[in-house]
Amino acid sequence: MDLHTLLSHLHGFKNIPSENVEITSIEMDSREVKEGSLFICVKGYTVDGHDYAHMAVEKGARAIIAEKPLNVNVPVVIVKDTKRAMAVLADSFYKQPTQKLHLIGVTGTNGKTTTTHLMEHIFKANKKKTGLIGTIEIRIGDDAYDVKNTTPESVTLQQTFHQMVEEQVDVAMMEVSSHALDLGRVHGCDFDVAVFTNLTQDHLDYHKTMDDYRRAKGLLFAQLGNAYNHSKPKFAILNVDDEATSEYIRSTAATVITYGIDKECDIRATNIQMTSAGTTFTLVTPTETAEVKMKLIGKFSVYNVLAATAACLVSGVSLSLIVEQLANIEGVSGRFEVVDEGQPFTVVVDYAHTPDSLENVLRTVKQFAKGSIYAIVGCGGDRDRTKRPLMANIAAENSTEAVLTSDNPRSEDPQQILEDMIKGISTSNYVTIIDRKEAIQYAINKAERDDVIIIAGKGHETYQIIGSEVFDFDDREVARQLIREKKS
Ligand SMILES: CC(=O)N[C@H]1[C@@H](OP(=O)(O)OP(=O)(O)OC[C@H]2O[C@@H](n3ccc(=O)[nH]c3=O)[C@H](O)[C@@H]2O)O[C@H](CO)[C@@H](O)[C@@H]1O[C@H](C)C(=O)N[C@@H](C)C(=O)N[C@H](CCC(=O)O)C(=O)O
Ligand SMILES: Nc1ncnc2c1ncn2[C@@H]1O[C@H](COP(=O)(O)OP(=O)(O)OP(=O)(O)O)[C@@H](O)[C@H]1O
Ligand SMILES: N[C@H](CCC[C@H](N)C(=O)O)C(=O)O
Ligand SMILES: [Mg+2]
Numbered sequence: 049m050d051l052h053t054l055l056s057h058l059h060g061f062k063n064i065p066s067e068n069v070e071i072t073s074i075e076m077d078s079r080e081v082k083e084g085s086l087f088i089c090v091k092g093y094t095v096d097g098h099d100y101a102h103m104a105v106e107k108g109a110r111a112i113i114a115e116k117p118l119n120v121n122v123p124v125v126i127v128k129d130t131k132r133a134m135a136v137l138a139d140s141f142y143k144q145p146t147q148k149l150h151l152i153g154v155t156g157t158n159g160k161t162t163t164t165h166l167m168e169h170i171f172k173a174n175k176k177k178t179g180l181i182g183t184i185e186i187r188i189g190d191d192a193y194d195v196k197n198t199t200p201e202s203v204t205l206q207q208t209f210h211q212m213v214e215e216q217v218d219v220a221m222m223e224v225s226s227h228a229l230d231l232g233r234v235h236g237c238d239f240d241v242a243v244f245t246n247l248t249q250d251h252l253d254y255h256k257t258m259d260d261y262r263r264a265k266g267l268l269f270a271q272l273g274n275a276y277n278h279s280k281p282k283f284a285i286l287n288v289d290d291e292a293t294s295e296y297i298r299s300t301a302a303t304v305i306t307y308g309i310d311k312e313c314d315i316r317a318t319n320i321q322m323t324s325a326g327t328t329f330t331l332v333t334p335t336e337t338a339e340v341k342m343k344l345i346g347k348f349s350v351y352n353v354l355a356a357t358a359a360c361l362v363s364g365v366s367l368s369l370i371v372e373q374l375a376n377i378e379g380v381s382g383r384f385e386v387v388d389e390g391q392p393f394t395v396v397v398d399y400a401h402t403p404d405s406l407e408n409v410l411r412t413v414k415q416f417a418k419g420s421i422y423a424i425v426g427c428g429g430d431r432d433r434t435k436r437p438l439m440a441n442i443a444a445e446n447s448t449e450a451v452l453t454s455d456n457p458r459s460e461d462p463q464q465i466l467e468d469m470i471k472g473i474s475t476s477n478y479v480t481i482i483d484r485k486e487a488i489q490y491a492i493n494k495a496e497r498d499d500v501i502i503i504a505g506k507g508h509e510t511y512q513i514i515g516s517e518v519f520d521f522d523d524r525e526v527a528r529q530l531i532r533e534k535k536s
């Protein structure tokens with residue numbers, strides 16, 4: 049595509065350079081630039097992409113998009129906000145792929161990965177080719193690709209949608225993080241369905257206040273229906289039991305479908321019965337009622353199932369197929385994943401890394417545990433510090449013994465993170481063990497028949513980030529090995 053055609057998609061933009069050039073790719077990282085690239089300079093949190101413009105030109109960039117004049121010998125197009133321009137240009141370069149897909153976006157503090165994976169399972173059973181973008185990986189059909197972020201930057205995102213269109217994907221579902229909404233990564237995406245799971249504390253390092261965080265998530269619902277194709281019906285699927293929903297209802301032009309448990313709504317679960325082996329409930333929609341039986345447990349799982357069900361229903365899947373599929377869903381990698389080596393106690397690996405998710409998961413364990421509960425918990429470095437004392441307190445209050453340890457300390461001192469955590473605890477039922485493997489070993493050595501060990505925070509992650517080094521570490525593998533050692 050040539051530069052002039054590409055720039056014509058920047059609405060109202062007049063500052064078009066006289067020289068036209070052929071553009072063969074869009075890049076925001078100078079290291080990725082190839083002959084023919086358009087390089088977009090983005091001011092980051094670590095460095096400023098403008099400082100890499102020369103390197104980009106040396107590597108073959110034919111034009112630059114920047115926020116200030118640059119002394120280089122290729123056309124420089126100056127815009128106010130390169131990130132937002134990048135999203136629009138990427139959408140145009142890849143020929144508006146989201147207009148050709150049925151696109152479902154899921155936002156909320158907890159449950160995004162779980163909800164999108166439930167939907168993927170149901171759509172696949174409905175014989176649709178699926179695309180999935182989120183924390184664990186990108187999937188197109190059955191092919192998986194690694195990801196760096198839950199919601200990728202716009203260029204990667206649009207390129208992924210383009211690949212999905214090429215591979216004839218029918219329905220795409222993605223997690224939309226608050227960072228992505230705030231940073232304009234999904235600007236220009238034509239969502240057909242937007243789902244809200246819940247809003248509780250997280251990411252206050254980035255958003256500063258809960259109001260800012262709530263507003264960022266709300267952008268998904270405000271954006272819904274404002275994009276290109278107004279003739280297609282748009283749906284906002286909202287959790288009626290969450291306080292933020294009333295604001296999101298006001299901010300969207302789409303048809304609102306509410307779901308929940310406690311309050312009146314369109315898609316509701318009643319008569320919820322739970323054992324350690326699974327959950328049953330009656331699912332009531334405006335037109336149908338069905339009995340759901342599933343292996344997932346916890347009230348939070350019922351919410352995720354309702355959200356996924358609502359999104360599938362408005363996308364044309366029958367309730368009978370949804371209910372049939374819910375019965376055989378095993379769960380999502382690293383979410384309440386049981387490590388079973390035949391030991392007489394239970395070990396669960398879970399991705400709870402926020403106060404609310406930790407409380408939900410520990411309360412669920414408490415409901416069924418016959419013996420002691422060991423809660424192994426850490427808090428990420430370079431992330432929301434205010435959640436540390438809250439999470440430690442929740443761990444101590446809802447367990448027999450909390451084992452506080454490291455969870456990706458990154459550039460921070462792990463000992464300091466533990467000290468931030470223990471400030472929230474007023475009881476004495478905790479130990480601190482910096483080394484995560486030793487922490488897991490401590491609990492496994494202590495566990496007796498019927499006890500439950502919950503290893504929280506890392507779920508599917510297969511690494512531990514200490515300083516700038518990334519070490520192999522998989523809670524499930526470490527636990528498995530230690531259980532075997534204990535048995536022998
Ligand atoms: C805070 C944040 O969002 N950071 C993202 C940001 O990094 P950054 O601002 O540090 O980038 P930078 O290193 O300063 O680089 C600035 C620019 O210079 C360019 N550059 C840099 C070096 C070079 O040699 N040449 C060059 O051109 C970079 O490509 C970039 O365009 O841009 C990177 C490139 O896209 C992202 O990968 C990175 O996400 C990091 C990994 C991250 O941890 N983000 C988290 C906070 C995040 O976004 N999380 C959300 C939510 C997670 C959830 O709750 O599920 C997510 O969606 O993942
Ligand atoms: N609906 C929910 N409400 C509260 N907690 C939940 C809910 N669903 C899952 N959880 C808890 O949160 C953890 C993370 O779930 P999941 O990965 O689905 O969330 P996410 O929103 O994708 O998280 P992230 O922001 O890290 O991508 C789970 O392991 C579980 O402990
Ligand atoms: N997407 C979340 C994941 C946190 C997972 C936890 N293991 C940590 O590293 O803090 C984040 O980057 O804040
Ligand atoms: Mg996720």
